[in-house]
Amino acid sequence: MSDAPVTQAIRHHLLTDVIGAVVDEPREVLLDGRHSQAIRALLEQRGVLVFPGVHFSHDEHVAFTRTLGGYVSDYEDGSATDISIDPAGGSTARYTEASFFWHFDGYMNTVPILGSIMCCVRPAPVGGDTQFCNSYVAWEALPDDRMAMIEGLYAVHSLAGAQLSVEPEPSYATFQEWRQIAHNTLPLVWTHRSGRKSLVIGNTATNIVGMDPLEGLDLLTYLRDWATQDRFCLTHSWSAGDAVLWDNTGTLHRATPYARDSGRLMRRTKLAGEEPFSA
Ligand SMILES: [Fe+2]
Numbered sequence: 698m699s700d701a702p703v704t705q706a707i708r709h710h711l712l713t714d715v716i717g718a719v720v721d722e723p724r725e726v727l728l729d730g731r732h733s734q735a736i737r738a739l740l741e742q743r744g745v746l747v748f749p750g751v752h753f754s755h756d757e758h759v760a761f762t763r764t765l766g767g768y769v770s771d772y773e774d775g776s777a778t779d780i781s782i783d784p785a786g787g788s789t790a791r792y793t794e795a796s797f798f799w800h801f802d803g804y805m806n807t808v809p810i811l812g813s814i815m816c817c818v819r820p821a822p823v824g825g826d827t828q829f830c831n832s833y834v835a836w837e838a839l840p841d842d843r844m845a846m847i848e849g850l851y852a853v854h855s856l857a858g859a860q861l862s863v864e865p866e867p868s869y870a871t872f873q874e875w876r877q878i879a880h881n882t883l884p885l886v887w888t889h890r891s892g893r894k895s896l897v898i899g900n901t902a903t904n905i906v907g908m909d910p911l912e913g914l915d916l917l918t919y920l921r922d923w924a925t926q927d928r929f930c931l932t933h934s935w936s937a938g939d940a941v942l943w944d945n946t947g948t949l950h951r952a953t954p955y956a957r958d959s960g961r962l963m964r965r966t967k968l969a970g971e972e973p974f975s976a
Contacts, residue, residue, distance in 0.1 A: 706732065706735045707720060707722060707732045707735040707736065707739060708720070708721040708722055709721055709739060709746075711743070712743075712745075712747070712931055713930075713931055714928075715831050715834045715928070715929060716743060716744045716745055716829060716830070716831040716834070716929065716930070716931045716948070717743055717744065717745045717746075717747065717829070717931040718739055718742075718743040718745075718746055718747070719746075719747045719748075719749060720736070720739070720746055720747065720748050722748075724748075724751040724752065724753065724757070727748065727751065727761055727764075728753075728757055728760060728761055728764070730764035733764045733765050736765060736942070737765060737766070740812065740942060740943075740944050741891075741944065741947075744829065744831045744833070744943060744944045744947050744948045745829045745931055745933075745941065745942070745943045745944070745948060746941070746942045746943075747933060747939065747940075747941050748939065748940040748941070748942070749936070749938075749939050750936065750938045750939060751816075751938060751939070751940050752937075752938035753816050753938075753940055755776070755777055755964065758777055758814065758816050758940070758964060758966055759775070759776075759777055759966060761814065761940075762814050762966040762967075762968060765812075765814075765942075765968055766811060766968045766969060766971070767968065767969030767971075768966060768967070768968070768969065769810060769966075769967040769968070769969045770966075770967075771967075777964045777965060777966045778964070778965050778966075779818075779962060779963070779964055780793060780815070780962070780963040780964070780965050781793070781961065781962050781963070782794050782955075782957050782961075783957055783958065783959075783960075784957065790957075791863070791864075792856075792860070794863045795859040795860055795862060795863050795900060796950075796951060796952050797862075797863075797951060797952055797953075797954055798859070798862050798899075798900035798951055799830070799898075799899050799900060799921055799924075799925055799949045799950070799951045800859065800899035800900050800901055800949060800950070800951065801832075801897070801899055801945050801946075801948070801949055801950070802945050802967070803945060803970065804854040804879070804881055804883060804899070804901045805854075805856075805879035805880065805881050806881075806970065807973050807974065808970035808971070808972065808973045808974075809945060809946060809970050809974065810945050810967045810968060810969065810970050811944070811945060811946060811968040811969060811970050811971050811972075812942055812943055812944050812945050812946075812967070812968040813942070813943055813945060813965055813966065813967050813968070814940055814941070814942045814965065814966045814967075814968070815827070815940065815941050815943075815963050815964070815965045816938075816939070816940045816963065816964045816965075817935040817936065817937055817938065817939045817940075817963055818937065818962040818963060818964055819937060819960050819961060819962045820934075820935040820936060820937060820961060821935075821955035821956070821959035821960070821961035822959060822960075823955065823956070823959070824953050824954050824955035824956070824959070825935065825952060825953060825954075825955035825959060825961045826932050826933060826934045826935065826952070826953040827932070827933050827935070827941065827950060827951070827952055827953075828930055828931065828932045828933075828950065828951050828952075828953065829930065829931045829932075829933070829943055829948045829949070829950045830924050830925045830926075830929045830930045830931075830948060830949050830950075831929050831930075831947065831948055832895040832896045832897075832898070832924055832947055832948055832949055833893055833894070833895045833947045834929055835895075835896050835923060835924035835925075835926075835929050836886065836894050836895055836896045837894075838929075839923065843919075843923075846916075847885045847886060847916070847920070848885075848886050848976075849884075849886075849976065850884070850885045850886075850905055850906070850908070850916075851882050851883060851884055851885065851905070851906040851976075852882070852883060852885055852897070852898070852902040852903075852904065852905050852906070852913075852917065853880065853881075853882050853902065853903060853904050853905075853906065854880065854881050854882070854883055854899075854901035854902050854903075855875070855876070855879065855880035855881075855901060855903065856875050856876075856878045856879045856880070856901070857872060857875040857876050857880070858900065858901050858902065858903035859899075859900045859901045860875050861903075862900050882906060883897050883902075883974050884897060884974060884975070884976035885897055885898065885905070885920070886976065887946070887974055887975060887976075888975055888976060889946070889947075889972060889975070890972055890975075893947075895946065895947050896920060896924055897974065898917060898920050898921055898924060898949070899921070899949055902917050903917070904917075905917070924949065925949070932953075935963075946970075946972065
C-alpha cells in the first residue's frame, strides 16, 4: 500500500501480522471526522479496526458512521440495529444465530455493504466474542494449484443454507420461508477494483455451480478451513463501550457461542457498499 502517510496521521497499533489494528484516539476526535480518510485507509489495510471503550451513544454511533461513508439503516427512521439472540427481542433473533458460523454480510446484494460498525452495549458474561479472518490474505496464501482450480467458479449463497447450520431439520413451511428471503450466485474469487483478490465464502454458500454437490461441498469446506486458520484470524473479546469497524468486503466474521439469556446486546450500523462483486 502506498498511503502510509495517511494512516500515520492516526494513532494506532497493529494486532497481528495480517489483520486488525487498535485506534488510539479519543472519542471526540473520532466524532469530528478529521481522521475519516485515515480510518478508511487503515481499514483497507487491516480489515478490522478496534476503538476500545469509546462508549458511543446511539446518535454518536450513527454520526461516526456517517463520517466514513454512506450510512445504510435497516429502518425508515434511520436508527441503528440492535443485535441479540434473545427471542424476547423479536422474530429476527433466530436468524442471528447463524452468525455463530463464518460468513460475510450482504451476500444477497449486487453491491454488498462496505463495512459494519458494531458497538457493545452489554457483553455476554461467557462467550460472545467476535472473530474475523482476512479473506484477502487467505486468497494470497493459497497454493497455486488451488488458485488455478477455483478462479472462474461460482457458488450459490442463500439464507436457507445459512439457517440449515442452525436448524438442520426445519419444517417444509419454514424452509420455503427461508428460500424466499434471499439467495445469490457469486464468484468464489472477487477481483476488486484495486486489483487485489479475496475469497467469497461462508456458511451461506452450499454448492458450486456446475459441480457435483459433494465435490462442491468438499471444496467449500477446504476453503473455509483454509481461510480461518489462526494465522489469518483475530478474536475480539468485548467490553461495554467498545466499537469495532470491519471491512465486509475483505473479511469473514462469526460470533463465538453465547446463551440466549446472556443479556448480550450489540448495536450495529452499516456502511453503504461501493463496489459490486466481480470475478
Ligand atoms: Fe454478520
